[in-house]
Amino acid sequence: MSGRKPRSVANPLESTITSPSERILKECHCLYVDSDHGLVKIATSLGVRLLPPRKKIFVMIMGNHSAGKSSFINWYAEEHIQKTGVAIETQGFTFITSGRKRESLTGNATLHLYPHFRPILDIKGVMDYVSAEISTSKQKKFSLVTFVDTPGLVDGDMVYPFDVNSAITWLGEQADLIFVFFDPMGQALCKRTLNIVEKLSEKCGDKILFYLSKADEAGKETDRQRVMMQIVQELCRRPGLNKCGFEMPTIYIPNPQKPSRCVNQIDGMCQTIEKTINQAVQKTLDQLEKDCDLICSTISSKLDKDRTDVLFNKSVRLHSFLCGALGVFLPVLFILSFIVHTLSKEQLDELLGEGLARTFTVFTGIIMYLWEWIPEDGQVVFVIVFGGFCYLLLFLAKRFASKRNKTLTKKEKRKMAEYSDYIQDIVKPKKAKLYEWYLQQCAAEYDL
Ligand SMILES: Nc1nc2c(ncn2[C@@H]2O[C@H](COP(=O)(O)OP(=O)(O)OP(=O)(O)O)[C@@H](O)[C@H]2O)c(=O)[nH]1
Ligand SMILES: [Mg+2]
CATH class of the missing domain: 1.10.287 (Helix Hairpins)
Incomplete structure (x- = not known):
């Protein structure tokens, strides 16, 4: 049963109103890539290599097959972008992001859009399984996020056309956040998922977050607690993950036709994304300051x-x-x-x-x-x-x-x-202005 619904397009008309964070990230990016006075160009002429900052954060979603990964992305963007269903729906890697036009890109075009993900081609056979979906949605903080939807993981006879473990591990290392979905069905303890998570936690344990997805399907509260215990025990059994005291919020896609009494912590996920965006803005502004100092001291x-x-x-x-x-x-x-x-x-x-x-x-x-x-x-x-x-x-x-x-x-x-x-006269004052802007936004958001 495949739930391919007709695509309704969120925000079909490009909204010109963008959030201060988006503006700050965009302006910082422009300061780096400007064709006349871009910092990257200036630094290159001085023999220094600078990388332009990313305009968005990367959130990779991984987990068992049918755990609700694609559904979460669709819910976040408020648009049916990714195919969802009980069959194995997502077989490759899809970058889902917001842009001016609704567009679907295949392998080559995708890597052209995300050049720093090009090394993924070192993994044999992955090229045909990389794509991008550009949506016009600007819901929540979607304009500042690129989601990476990953293939559903299963154990046993399933043959993947490429080394799925290496590909997910590599992409996870590049991401700012990694959401791992465990669903309460029989697949909850998929060994492949646990292996990848264990591998990833060696290098970037601090950005991995676990969720019990489709919690509304877990039955009664006692059943849900049992499933959660089972998953946590299984995670703790892994030497690389043995740091008991896991947090595993329960989430599900709210369905007005099927209200559930189960606690839904999906809003917490949105706040985590927002927090990561704010950190990215701060990091970008700090990096801008450092790069300016590096250029001046080199000169x-x-x-x-x-x-x-x-x-x-x-x-x-x-x-x-x-x-x-x-x-x-x-x-x-x-x-x-x-x-x-x-x-x-x-x-x-x-x-x-x-x-x-x-x-x-x-x-x-x-x-x-x-x-x-x-x-x-x-x-x-x-x-x-x-x-x-x-x-x-x-x-x-x-x-x-x-x-x-x-x-x-x-x-x-x-x-x-x-x-x-x-x-000294243009970039630094601009950075100071952007920082002020950022602080004003924080003050307004947190009502300080
Ligand atoms: N009740 C309930 N059903 C859900 C929820 N999220 C997803 N589903 C359903 O679960 C099925 C699988 O969802 P998908 O989003 O396709 O799952 P996936 O993890 O992307 O699956 P693969 O791409 O195959 O790995 C679909 O039929 C969804 O409608 C949820 O929170 N609650
Ligand atoms: Mg999927």
Whole structure:
């Protein structure tokens, strides 16, 4: 029996009224992805990797087959989006979210919409079982939530076309909240569900919440208590979950045609979602502050480094120049001394003028004196050593020149100053305004 009802569309006309939380998350997201001055772009140009914040929280719903997972999503969105029924209805993963247009997306398009979920493709065969449903509903906090509906879990002969345990575990790790549904029917103690929950609790136990779903079908209060005891005992038996004192609220989809006297804690689920959204808003604003500081400190450390590099380059350039000049000057002087030595005083005076000729004569005199001081059989060795020394000087000049660090161009420095001003004058005041907005919303909501 499959309960495919005709789709009634909630909020067919796009409502322009959005909640402050939605606006804050959207504006923060825009600050990151803006094509001109997006923080992601600025950070990339500085060699820093930033991730834009998510605009919505992810709530994964998992549990036994027919536990009411899809029905809960439909109830939350107040639209019949997901197929429900007693047969195995949900066989893959569906991202259910709100948007401007009612749309159904298949694998590729879905992962295009949620690129950070792309690694799920590492699990063989899962591609054909990923889809997305976009609804226009804005009921409750649906515009700030993306639900992930998961395949119903069963034990035994059921063959899944992909490694369902790994896929749910991986998706659960990405989610902000994980709701685990246990229904009071025979399936309540499905081993597969318990295995996955145990695995997930190793890494993200704090975001897992258990619910006894379809509680209105559990019979009398005593029966319900018995089922609950049974489930809790089974959970406590697992070493990874042995932290007795589980909370397991009872929930069911309210049905006006079939009123039940059973306590329904479904509103508590909505409050949990709301709380997680508020935490996400706070986290996003805090992250924005941290990312701004990271960008500013990266810019100032780059400018500091540039200043030291400029000084270093100056001293390296001086060393290179001195070595190069000596490497050229010494052999030239040596050769000139021999030439000048062969000329007479009159020829020199005529050639260089009297003053310069005298200086030259003194210099060449010293060099010739030194040269004659070297024993004749050592003169060849001296020339070789002297040549080697001059070569070494030229080599050092080249070495010093190549040691220069790359410094920032004027354009790059201007750009960095611009980025820094933009963060200080635009982004930070905007963040402060958004925080104020958030606090005002809290004050209004909690009537403070
Ligand atoms: N009485 C009662 N019936 C419910 C409730 N929630 C769901 N159902 C019914 O239980 C059946 C299964 O519900 P689904 O929402 O399809 O369950 P599911 O967990 O998505 O199932 P799979 O996708 O097959 O794993 C449907 O016939 C629903 O109408 C509830 O709170 N109370
Ligand atoms: Mg389902």
